[in-house]
Amino acid sequence: MTDGQTITCDALVVGGGIAGLQSALDLADQDFSVVIIEKDLSIGGKMIRLSKVFPTLDCSSCITTPKMASAAHHKNITIYTWCDLKELTSNKGSVRARVTQKPRYVDQDKCIGCRKCEYSCPVYVPDPEQGGFCATKAIRIPFSNAIPQTAALDPESCMLCGKCEKICPTGAVDYFQKPFDFTIEATTTILSTGFEMTTIEGKPQYGDGKVPNVVTALQMERLLAPHGPYNRVLRPSDGMEPDSIAFVQCAGSRDKSMGIPYCSRFCCMYAIKQAMLLSGALPLADIYIYYMDIRAFGKGYEQFYQTAKAMGIGFIKGKVGRIEEAENGSVAVRFEAQDGTGVTTENHDLVVLSLGVLPDWSPEGICSVSTAEDHFIQTVQPSIGPTLTSRQGIFVAGAASGPKDIVDSISEAGAAAMEASNYIIAQGK
Amino acid sequence: MTDPKKMKKNKEKSEKIGVYICYCGGNISDHVDVEKVREAAEKFPGVAVARTNSFMCSDPGQELIIEDLKNGVVDRVVVASCAPSLHENTFRSAITRAGANPYIYDHANIREQVSWVLHGDKATYKAEKLVAAATGKAGLLEPLDPIRVNARKHATVIGGGIAGLKAARVLADRGLEVVLIEKTPFLGGNAAGLDTVAPLGEQCSALIAELAKGVLEHTAITVLTRSEVVGFNGYVGNYNLQVKTTLSSSSAFDKAAGHVVPFEGDNADTPTEQNVKTGAVVLATGFRSYQPKTGEYGFDDHREVLTLPEFIKQLSEVNCSGDILELNGRKIRAMAVIHCVGSRQIPGIHEEDENGYLNEYCSRTCCSSILHAANTVKEQFPKTNIYDLYRDIRTYGRGQEELYDRAARNRVVFLRFEAGNSPTVSANDDGSDYALKVTIEDGLTFSEEIEVPVDLVVLATGMEAGDVSDLVSMMKLPVGTDKFLQEVHPKLAPVEMSVSGIFLAGTAQAPMNISEACNGAAAAAVKTASLLSKGYLELDPYVAAVDQDLCRGTGACVDACLADGALEMIDAETENGTEKKARVVPALCLGCGACVAVCPTGAIDLKGWSLKQYEAMVDMIVADELIDI
Known part of the structure; x- marks a missing residue:
């Protein structure tokens, strides 16, 4: 692909997470041509970064990689990663997207994924793919099962020593790479732009991110992942194996002080899952979940919750009011106990925040689909056409239209692909 | 016991088997000494290379296999990783991309069958044995061709509630002929009893009316109310449903619920039965209230x-x-x-x-x-x-x-x-x-x-699972411990059932609200469309094959066959005149092997799972001297 080029296809899928991949596969399997654009360096979205997934405790990589690989090798799917969607217009049965290819400073056609650049790079930076708990290099392949296996250089950290350029066997490193624009013309579009989490700094009552040993749920995913930063669960401040771990639910959802009155839908289940995995990794540790309501509503979820209770995980009903630093790296959690004890403080070695879920992308200024008050993309027939947006021919799937777990996202992705297929056919194409 | 000499001659054993062993992050390698398994595998007969990777299913992992095949280093592939139900297709497609036949590959499950149930030396020992058996079989694998069958561009939706209506409409819009079968005289299902619905307070009758209008006005959809499926046979792409339509008995249905869409079609006044030839079935049979x-x-x-x-x-x-x-x-x-x-x-x-x-x-x-x-x-x-x-x-x-x-x-x-x-x-x-x-x-x-x-x-x-025991036994459908119909896998195949070409829509699968049921229905429809829209489909070639020279026409195989019509006796012209011989109908064959066990002359064998391949697997499992433990 080159500057100014125009690519045509039947369907454009915006976002290569699990919903986007599923939509793309369901379209491509019907012989429609599909282009996926992804803002990240790899497809796979949030799911490829997880450890195991509820309620089956399947390893997340094992479920995500087949879909990533099928999409990447599908004859009807073309994937562009590290792209920004600049403009999306729809008009009379066609959509037109203007997309910027961001520079990797590595020629994607030349890179063979040998990682020699990464090994030779002298600059260590915190690895965002490992929750910042360990280091990676300024030029690197983002993670072991990333697709594509193309290195990218982080210009903020690079000191231009030239080692990577010298060692690259194919001459792929290009410090002068520039961003360029290209155009995609399609009949229909599926927006599967996913979610992000509120930041740990957002809530002063919970320490604004300054209390050591308070981590986010996504960081805990990495600590629990089989190929995680420490290969075991340690608390970050001093490397101690925690004996007491607490999960604080609704730390950014159902919370008007954070501007997020809605329920983030899947936090109860991942907290229970992480608690279960922790009790396997640290059999002697005490594990507690502070919650308002346990929302285990999906197929097999309630049984999963009851199993966790039977395993001895402590469920404490109450909204945590304050989180503070305590002695020796522990964390003090203050809450109102409902057994009549009143306001109580418990110390834990490690605290995990189940942060709120926000849309990862806003169409504002890019595309004229409407968003709702919650800033997620609005659906115009939420009951009988949950994937229809305010623009004809533009559909939505997964967490882009509100928090959704993986099972519901995959189901909705299939539904969006069905509506998009029928839209293509109705245009006589 | 079969005389191996009389069996159709296998090609020589492959001497170029590649063994690819997965760490699965740590899912396998935390309990199995993967490098030790690799070292052992290198010494198995016929093994050319044995390699490991942290995720064999990832792109770099698959690339190892593709490179070896392309470079002629290997011509048979053994992957030792998770259950084949997860990744068999991933590896088959990698092998196809390398230009090889996808059936030259065998799989050793060293995760579900080993690392998740055994620890320490036992785990490594069993992993070695399973890999050994797979290499034994792989040496005898032959390229196979999938069975191509025509697929009718026709789908049947069972259930006229929210999910059934949604599925029928989107399937018809996709260009398929659709039959919608509903056992009551009206459309709308359980939702017909509702007034306004959460969370938005929409009038449920308006939602049903809109869905039903889309179905009733569509020329490609035939609605059969007061109808039930009473017979089922055939195979994916070519199912036959026997559908019985009865007179309505007004007392049997609570029409007072109000907001139903009574169907005014041309249902016969006398009970009738008809055969519906269809390619796939969407089950939208709904729930019942506790x-x-x-x-x-x-x-x-x-x-x-x-x-x-x-x-x-x-x-x-x-x-x-x-x-x-x-x-x-x-x-x-x-x-x-x-x-x-x-x-x-x-x-x-x-x-x-x-x-x-x-x-x-x-x-x-x-x-x-x-x-x-x-x-x-x-x-x-x-x-x-x-x-x-x-x-x-x-x-x-x-x-x-x-x-x-x-x-x-x-x-x-x-x-x-x-x-x-x-x-x-x-x-x-x-x-x-x-x-x-x-x-x-x-x-x-x-x-x-x-x-x-x-x-x-x-x-x-x-909500409780609806009573679909008749369909469950007729179609051999899996049911979960919660009594709802059970999908293959909640994420990998969320609307698919283990019976190929049968899909799940709405609350037949689990409790859902209207929006979720519509998503489930459209997701089931897109799988149906992918399956049928090409007009043909390809089935795995693991079916029985009869050696006509050895067959004596005893018919024992036909009696033993578990699938109706998969084996039949034909009159074959031979040098001795007309003789009875058995013939396999590949599309109907389940590949169960019941016929192989009863054939008195060893004339039947299963492609891809031959007796000789089994023997080779057993030989490798018991061949202790070959394994350094």
Whole structure:
């Protein structure tokens, strides 16, 4: 692909997470041509970064990689990663997207994924793919099962020593790479732009991110992942194996002080899952979940919750009011106990925040689909056409239209692909 | 026992087997010494290379296999990783991309069968044995071609509720012929009994009418109401359904529910049976509402105790003014709603049904539904007091938390109970004219015991799996422990069933609300469209094959065959004149091997799972001297 080029296809899928991949596969399997654009360096979205997934405790990589690989090798799917969607217009049965290819400073056609650049790079930076708990290099392949296996250089950290350029066997490193624009013309579009989490700094009552040993749920995913930063669960401040771990639910959802009155839908289940995995990794540790309501509503979820209770995980009903630093790296959690004890403080070695879920992308200024008050993309027939947006021919799937777990996202992705297929056919194409 | 010499001659054993062993992050390597397995595998007969990777299914992992095949290093592939149900297709497609036949590959499951159940030396030992067996078989694998069969561009949807209507419409729009089979005389299913629906308060009748209009007006959709499937045979792409249409019996269906779409089609006046030839089946058979046991929260004992569907129906018919709700001429000054009736039952706490069964699942929709009903009452009749007795409020979806918030602002009083300490409903004996009293230890006020006199109790009854036992036995469908129909895998194949070409839509699978049922239905439809839109499909070639030279026409195989019509006797012209010979119909063959076991002359074998391949696997498992342990 080159500057100014125009690519045509039947369907454009915006976002290569699990919903986007599923939509793309369901379209491509019907012989429609599909282009996926992804803002990240790899497809796979949030799911490829997880450890195991509820309620089956399947390893997340094992479920995500087949879909990533099928999409990447599908004859009807073309994937562009590290792209920004600049403009999306729809008009009379066609959509037109203007997309910027961001520079990797590595020629994607030349890179063979040998990682020699990464090994030779002298600059260590915190690895965002490992929750910042360990280091990676300024030029690197983002993670072991990333697709594509193309290195990218982080210009903020690079000191231009030239080692990577010298060692690259194919001459792929290009410090002068520039961003360029290209155009995609399609009949229909599926927006599967996913979610992000509120930041740990957002809530002063919970320490604004300054209390050591308070981590986010996504960081805990990495600590629990089989190929995680420490290969075991340690608390970050001093490397101690925690004996007491607490999960604080609704730390950014159902919370008007954070501007997020809605329920983030899947936090109860991942907290229970992480608690279960922790009790396997640290059999002697005490594990507690502070919650308002346990929302285990999906197929097999309630049984999963009851199993966790039977395993001895402590469920404490109450909204945590304050989180503070305590002695020796522990964390003090203050809450109102409902057994009549009143306001109580418990110390834990490690605290995990189940942060709120926000849309990862806003169409504002890019595309004229409407968003709702919650800033997620609005659906115009939420009951009988949950994937229809305010623009004809533009559909939505997964967490882009509100928090959704993986099972519901995959189901909705299939539904969006069905509506998009029928839209293509109705245009006589 | 088969005389190996008489078997169709296998090619020589491959000497270029590649073994690819996966760490699976740590899922395997935490318990299996993967490098030790690799070292052992290198020494197995015929193995050219043995390699490992942290995720063999990832692109770099697959690339190892592709490179070796392309470079001629290997010509047979063994992958040792998770269950083949997860990744068989991934590796087959990698092998195809390398330009090789996808069936030259065998799989050793060293995760589910090894690392998840064994630890330490035992795990490594078993992993070595399974890899050894797979290499033994792989040496004898031959390229096979998938069986290509024509697929009818025709789908059948069973069930005319929300999910069935949605599925039928989108399938027809996709260009397939569709038959919609509904056993009642009307369309709309369970939703037809609803008034307005949570969370947005849309009129359910309008939603059903819109879906039904799209179905009834579509020329590619044939609607058969008052109809049931009574016979089923064939195979994916070519199923035959026997459909019986009967006269309606007006008493059998509760038309008074109101908002149904009566079907005015050309259903025959006399019972008829017809054969529907179809390519795939979408099961949208729905749910049934939990019916409380007599005495459960006073149900049946007190006429003032209603289920949620009963209450919704009565509320929709209310025609009173004033600020207190009146039902059947009775003022409802105070009412209690109780959550999780017939859902979230826990062994040892809740009473099992007559079959020893509990509904352990959450019914997902009742919290929003009851809060929506409570808001409807409070906003019209603010002086009717409502007490909401719950375990957890599960208003998870978009717009649902607002219902909870609104209920609190509408001054619905929330009281919380634990599963093991359910509230009780009894006749009121405090001398006042309230009919009932509800007693609860309220977890929100330090387990204080609270007694509430009320005029009405509404039980938020959950969903149960619909009775589809006839379809289950006819189509051999898997059913989960929750009695709902069971998908293959909640994420990898969420609407697929283990019977190829049969898909799940809506609440036949699990409790869902209307929006989720529509998504499930459209997802089932897209899989159906992918399967049928090409007009043909390819089936795995693991089927029986008859060696016509060896067949003596005894017919033993036909008697043993488990699939109707997969084996048949034909008159074959041979040098001895006309002789009876067995013939396999590949599309119908299950590949079970029952015929192989009974053939007196060893004339039948399974492609890809031959007796000789089994023998080679066993040889490798018992060949201890080959394995350095």
